[in-house]
Amino acid sequence: MKTESKLEKVLAAGHLAVTSECGPPRGAMPDKVREKGKYLEGVVDGVNVTDNQTAMVRMSSLAASVILKQEGHNPLLQMVSRDRNRLAMQADIIGAYSLGIDTMLCLSGDHTKFGDHPMAANVHDIDSIQMIQMVKRMRDEGLFQGGAEIKSPPKMFIGAAANPFADPFELRVLRLAKKIAAGADFIQTQCIFNVDKFELWMEGVRAMGLHKKCYILAGVTPIKSVGAARYMKNKVPGMDVPQDIVDRMAAQPKEKQPEEGISICVETIERLKKVEGVAGFHIMAIDWEEKVGEIVERAGLLPRPVV
Amino acid sequence: MITAERKPLEELIDYIRPFRRLLLVGCNECVTVCAAGGRKEVGLLASGLQMALLKAGASIEVREHTLERQCDPEYVEELVPMIDGVDAVMSMACGCGVQEVARRFKDKPVFPALNTKFMGASERQGVWAERCQGCGDCLLGKTGGICPIARCAKQLMNGPCGGSTGGHCEIGDDVDCAWALIWERLKALGLQENYVEITPAKDWRSGGGGGPRKIIREDLAE
């Protein structure tokens, strides 16, 4: 075991892990974080806490992670390279670890163009792969990125993202391989709607033996409405929502659409369970945390293991 | 080359309003090529300024001069005979040229007429695009001749990110994904293994993170 991370223990014990996420509020509302956390109690092994998601300013991932930790959750600190240079990152990693956070996800982050501060500088001192290298070196060698020794180094279980649906497709497995070579212990994928394409990607992953070198959590998202399905299909870069999913949502009357979205999500999980190399699920129910429990239950993923 | 665009006329008028005699100085290098501050643009701006001021019931005398290279002190010397006859200078060079003139003529106000944009190349007639950010430690040898620092919107050294779609960058369909281009080029060269190697974190001291940069060539320096 590399760390004390609950997620690592669940995965190492061979259970299908379940994580979900909590987007911190756009204001000083700690109770909102607790409220979102409440819905996830007992149904997931870890809660991702997003870092200025979609380049909109929110309560910091670190602060919201600490609030969730106090409530008994296992937060996964997300960190994007867009907003911090390597000094700030390492400082926050030490701070997070000192406050009991032992799992993190290294990302580059959405471009500022998409958020509420398009006029801000994009930092990108290091990229997500270099961030993984840095966190691993801090943990395994006890060294800062700059080379100096860390007294009592933070031991993070290191996560990274992968998007099997972005282009060029042939690079998608190679880029995963780079993230693993850099030190990623686990991967959370982009939301999977196109299971066929995901399976194709996993074939490539298995051909390189990458599923044996790190844990791959398949990302899923319940769709609330046909409008949301269309938006994700047409407007979100790197998102692949097949037309038949849009049609399935459209075939339902408005009030039945949320239920249909949940059903699609549960069916997707069932299909993904059969894919060799899938080590768990990352359920991104954006502003719909209250449905995670139902999804996990219907997908037969309860009770969560005690490790 | 260094690319630039002319500032809006109103901003330039605000700069020169207090003055009666202006020296407008162009440059024959990059800003001529990108049609922002060469001899022709100097002529156009001189009449533009004069007309705008006349309309506002004021007037200004504008002397025009275009230097071979405004970032070179040797050529800036050419302005010496003209400088006493004017109250202010407006430079139509890039920021380097503006500063060279300001350095040489300490008691004359010097204003920029251009917004200096980036180091780039001409994509087609009338279109210039960024190509290099002068990071000081060139990666092009590893990336198939396409710069991930200047041309990837996230400056990823180990791209592409999850937003790359159909060859476009996530920031817009009118922007090429640098990593899609890099990959195509590596494939064409049979150099796919270049991609596999992780590019380590950059030392930004060479890219300006260490303060203003300078090149000293002992063999040439006097």
Ligand code: SF4
């Ligand atoms: S790698 Fe650096 S020096 Fe080379 S083109 Fe890009 S910014 Fe310029």
Ligand code: SF4
């Ligand atoms: S889409 Fe391509 S160019 Fe744009 S940020 Fe991502 S990797 Fe860089």
